[in-house]
Amino acid sequence: xxxxxxxxxxxxxxxxxxxxxxxxxxxxxxxxxxxxxxxxxxxxxxxxxxxxxxxxxxxxxxxxxxxxxxxxxxxxxxxxxxxxxxxxxxxxxxxxxxxxxxxxxxxxxxxxxxxxxxxxxxxxxxxxxxxxxxxxxxxxxxxxxxxxxxxxxxxxxxxxxxxxxxxxxxxxxxxxxxxxxxxxxxxxxxxxxxxxxxxxxxxxxxxxxxxxxxxxxxxxxxxxxxxxxxxxxxxxxxxxxxxxxxxxxxxxxxxxxxxxxxxxxxxxxxxxxxxxxxxxxxxxxxxxxxxxxx
Numbered sequence: 001x002x003x004x005x006x007x008x009x010x011x012x013x014x015x016x017x018x019x020x021x022x023x024x025x026x027x028x029x030x031x032x033x034x035x036x037x038x039x040x041x042x043x044x045x046x047x048x049x050x051x052x053x054x055x056x057x058x059x060x061x062x063x064x065x066x067x068x069x070x071x072x073x074x075x076x077x078x079x080x081x082x083x084x085x086x087x088x089x090x091x092x093x094x095x096x097x098x099x100x101x102x103x104x105x106x107x108x109x110x111x112x113x114x115x116x117x118x119x120x121x122x123x124x125x126x127x128x129x130x131x132x133x134x135x136x137x138x139x140x141x142x143x144x145x146x147x148x149x150x151x152x153x154x155x156x157x158x159x160x161x162x163x164x165x166x167x168x169x170x171x172x173x174x175x176x177x178x179x180x181x182x183x184x185x186x187x188x189x190x191x192x193x194x195x196x197x198x199x200x201x202x203x204x205x206x207x208x209x210x211x212x213x214x215x216x217x218x219x220x221x222x223x224x225x226x227x228x229x230x231x232x233x234x235x236x237x238x239x240x241x242x243x244x245x246x247x248x249x250x251x252x253x254x255x256x257x258x259x260x261x262x263x264x265x266x267x268x269x270x271x272x273x274x275x276x277x278x279x280x281x282x283x284x285x286x287x288x289x290x291x292x293x294x
Contacts, residue, residue, distance in 0.1 A: 019258035031247035037145035061108040067175035068101035074182035115164025217264035225253040
């Protein structure tokens with residue numbers, strides 16, 4: 001599998017880091033009317049708030065990093081299936097491709113930091129609502145958020161978060177287009193390989209197909225768990241109809257993402273299934289021997 005295995009290791013490491021951040025700062029999303037906030041507090045976060053703030057930015061940017069990683073996964077799969085490995089072999093190429101999700105995640109975090117912060121009146125209003133909800137001091141709250149208006153009432157439109165939303169939408173669209181383009185081309189190439197299959201290479205081509213289908217399902221998971229709920233929140237805040245349930249929903253779905261994203265590969269790819277089955281059988285034998293001794 002060449003450098004592709006390192007890409008899979010990188011993806012696994014990223015999801016572990018993402019899950020660790022979620023565990024350490026326990027962010028949640030609050031939605032109400034024409035604004036939403038992603039929040040953590042001194043009681044929710046294990047770490048000091050001065051450390052929790054850059055982590056909540058990284059937590060928010062993780063969706064963008066995940067999409068970019070999946071786009072590169074589809075690109076790698078396409079070049080592997082076609083046999084054109086000039087762009088995906090070697091340490092230099094691997095490091096170059098890995099800079100794309102990291103760089104795009106940094107841009108995402110910078111956009112959030114600069115565009116998704118409230119003015120004085122809206123900040124006071126948001127902090128009061130958060131402090132009432134969590135029963136803590138307003139100073140023990142950190143957050144970023146989107147508000148259509150500069151003031152709590154229907155007043156002057158705040159264009160900065162709108163500009164930020166547009167930039168983020170463009171970044172996400174680029175990843176979607178890359179996934180769709182290389183996903184379709186990779187699927188067509190796999191079909192060609194299947195049609196030309198020989199007995200000597202059937203196992204390899206079956207593995208290529210299994211890896212591709214598991215990748216499609218893995219890419220669909222963040223779209224279903226993060227992109228669709230967050231789009232619902234953004235659209236509803238534009239219309240001033242964001243319900244608090246939307247915040248509860250996305251807080252849960254975001255936490256589920258690192259827990260279930262690897263499951264398609266473990267279920268679909270045969271070597272993974274066999275490794276898991278072998279581990280369970282080994283554990284069962286050891287447990288049986290233990291109880292016999294006892």
